[in-house]
Amino acid sequence: xxxxxxxxxxxxxxxxxxxxxxxxxxxxxxxxxxxxxxxxxxxxxxxxxxxxxxxxxxxxxxxxxxxxxxxxxxxxxxxxxxxxxxxxxxxxxxxxxxxxxxxxxxxxxxxxxxxxxxxxxxxxxxxxxxxxxxxxxxxxxxxxxxxxxxxxxxxxxxxxxxxxxxxxxxxxxxxxxxxxxxxxxxxxxxxxxxxxxxxxxxxxxxxxxxxxxxxxxxxxxxxxxxxxxxxxxxxxxxxxxxxxxxxxxxxxxxxxxxxxxxxxxxxxxxxxxxx
Numbered sequence: 001x002x003x004x005x006x007x008x009x010x011x012x013x014x015x016x017x018x019x020x021x022x023x024x025x026x027x028x029x030x031x032x033x034x035x036x037x038x039x040x041x042x043x044x045x046x047x048x049x050x051x052x053x054x055x056x057x058x059x060x061x062x063x064x065x066x067x068x069x070x071x072x073x074x075x076x077x078x079x080x081x082x083x084x085x086x087x088x089x090x091x092x093x094x095x096x097x098x099x100x101x102x103x104x105x106x107x108x109x110x111x112x113x114x115x116x117x118x119x120x121x122x123x124x125x126x127x128x129x130x131x132x133x134x135x136x137x138x139x140x141x142x143x144x145x146x147x148x149x150x151x152x153x154x155x156x157x158x159x160x161x162x163x164x165x166x167x168x169x170x171x172x173x174x175x176x177x178x179x180x181x182x183x184x185x186x187x188x189x190x191x192x193x194x195x196x197x198x199x200x201x202x203x204x205x206x207x208x209x210x211x212x213x214x215x216x217x218x219x220x221x222x223x224x225x226x227x228x229x230x231x232x233x234x235x236x237x238x239x240x241x242x243x244x245x246x247x248x249x250x251x252x253x254x255x256x257x258x259x260x261x262x263x264x265x266x267x268x269x270x271x272x273x274x275x
Contacts, residue, residue: 005165024109055083061273074081078104123150138191
């Protein structure tokens with residue numbers, strides 16, 4: 001597996017650093033957002049907020065502004081809150097428990113930072129790895145089973161390369177549709193090999209199709225936040241900015257949800273990003 005990976009790993013900017021902040025930024029961006037979109041924003045974000053302290057010193061609205069194009073804007077608020085927690089502590093957490101205490105950091109992200117920044121021997125299960133592990137085992141996993149298998153397979157002292165290798169094998173060979181089983185470096189160890197029902201379907205950690213975005217509340221939320229990136233807007237214009245002039249109650253509900261999440265504040269009859 002490691003021999004397969006060395007000449008084939010994708011050249012991604014977050015793989016060129018062991019800086020835990022840069023790794024954390026990448027992992028938060030990559031939650032529910034494709035690599036191509038993250039590539040468009042990652043370097044610019046890190047240039048503007050090169051350290052947790054720089055991010056913590058900026059207003060939350062500035063972080064949301066720089067999050068343009070990445071979707072799920074609550075992640076920007078979580079990253080900003082995590083930066084403030086790190087800056088206040090004066091050091092980056094280096095344990096699983098410490099990382100899990102950061103806002104917006106769950107088991108996957110915490111283990112990704114441990115492995116990819118601090119090179120600890122822990123397995124990292126994203127959707128590609130979850131699919132790969134289920135196919136190797138030949139059955140669906142619970143979350144605990146997938147994590148146990150991932151941890152068990154990590155070669156001692158090789159966690160960084162091993163986890164990146166599994167990410168890329170899952171993303172380019174053991175794909176969701178039309179996996180290239182004949183080209184798989186783990187084919188001889190695989191219990192599935194493309195034959196019969198796919199054991200990855202419904203297995204823990206394997207993502208499922210998202211509800212349609214067009215016409216959804218997510219689309220309305222995104223439209224309003226995007227409008228506010230240009231500056232404050234009259235609260236009375238919210239429905240129009242979201243394309244919901246025909247449904248004012250729904251527009252009001254979406255604005256209320258954005259305010260509740262801390263993504264939008266209202267001052268003197270205007271909506272704006274948080275300061």
